Amino acid sequence: MLHSIVEEQQLAIMTEESSMTEDSLPPGWATAAAEYMSRNQQCFDDAAWEHTFTSAYQMSCEALVALGYADETEWGAIPLKNSKLPDDLPRWDDVCVAVVKLADQRGALQLRLMDGSLYLGVPLSRPLTIVAPAERWSPPTPNIAGAQGLGLAYALPDVQSVLLALGLTSDAGWTKAAETIFWRAGHPPGWAVDFQADRRFSAAAERACADIPDDVREELDRLSTVTDKDIDTTLAKNAARYQELRSQYGPNAKIHVFTTNEQARRSLESGRRHDLDWLFFRRWRLGDGWLSADQAKRALEIFHDPLAMAMRRTVMGQLYPDLPYLSER
Numbered sequence: 001m002l003h004s005i006v007e008e009q010q011l012a013i014m015t016e017e018s019s020m021t022e023d024s025l026p027p028g029w030a031t032a033a034a035e036y037m038s039r040n041q042q043c044f045d046d047a048a049w050e051h052t053f054t055s056a057y058q059m060s061c062e063a064l065v066a067l068g069y070a071d072e073t074e075w076g077a078i079p080l081k082n083s084k085l086p087d088d089l090p091r092w093d094d095v096c097v098a099v100v101k102l103a104d105q106r107g108a109l110q111l112r113l114m115d116g117s118l119y120l121g122v123p124l125s126r127p128l129t130i131v132a133p134a135e136r137w138s139p140p141t142p143n144i145a146g147a148q149g150l151g152l153a154y155a156l157p158d159v160q161s162v163l164l165a166l167g168l169t170s171d172a173g174w175t176k177a178a179e180t181i182f183w184r185a186g187h188p189p190g191w192a193v194d195f196q197a198d199r200r201f202s203a204a205a206e207r208a209c210a211d212i213p214d215d216v217r218e219e220l221d222r223l224s225t226v227t228d229k230d231i232d233t234t235l236a237k238n239a240a241r242y243q244e245l246r247s248q249y250g251p252n253a254k255i256h257v258f259t260t261n262e263q264a265r266r267s268l269e270s271g272r273r274h275d276l277d278w279l280f281f282r283r284w285r286l287g288d289g290w291l292s293a294d295q296a297k298r299a300l301e302i303f304h305d306p307l308a309m310a311m312r313r314t315v316m317g318q319l320y321p322d323l324p325y326l327s328e329r
Helices: 004-013 028-037 055-067 093-107 159-167 175-187 198-212 215-224 228-250 261-283 306-319
Strands: 070-072 075-079 109-111 153-155
Touching: 028 055, 028 093, 028 159, 055 070, 055 075, 055 093, 070 261, 093 159, 093 175, 153 159, 175 306, 198 306, 215 261, 228 261, 261 306
Parallel strands: none
Antiparallel strands: 070 075, 109 153
């Protein structure tokens, strides 16, 4: 009984004004998101969208496929003439992240520092380039007010419309639901965002450690084990690769491959952290904890997700304290 009460308290903390529920999603959100992403997809051919392995375009292509607006290809997606939303829509939160990242990639959403000034760095995905002389150029006035710990922003009209349709803005300011979207999408420095100090994060970490599906636990255990056999196999592959490159480029070429057990182990440990991050990208969400295999079918693979990666570090540190490399960045 006590365990059940604790679980209910954790769920209440995690969902407390932090996101949308299925019953509270704005009507028409999926269509608005799909139409926005369709209009702003990278297109080199009228019949194809190519992501060129740019993260924002990759995610938006995946979202458009999941929304029934495109067929997937190895290089992007092909828009469907007769698009139709599926009965089982992709997750709202994942689609929101894809939309925000696409808007940022295209320069249609400018996230400002807390005083409204421009951040001349890489807030989400790309540097901001100013082509006019600084003394003759001033950025447009922000049209999204700071709220929920999120700062000011400027959005072009079509971005304003889709953010409103998704429930991320209201009365020209960020909503509570937008807060955790930017935990995942990224933000400029100076925004009052420290999700690892938030009680929703700590409650989610407790739940992720205590309530692990059998198939996820099996995968966690597998990825957490680096054996001598793994090291020997890696060294053998590197030796074969070295010989291949040497025969291809000749005796004077500089070829760098690792040759020691310690180098192989470090490489394997780095690879395991990468694979664990992807497990969290696919199977974990803040408000729901570990997704079942069926629930995961509705999830988009939002990679480079700082929230998921931080949760991986926290959870792996608690579950495998004797393997500190699993909780490294």
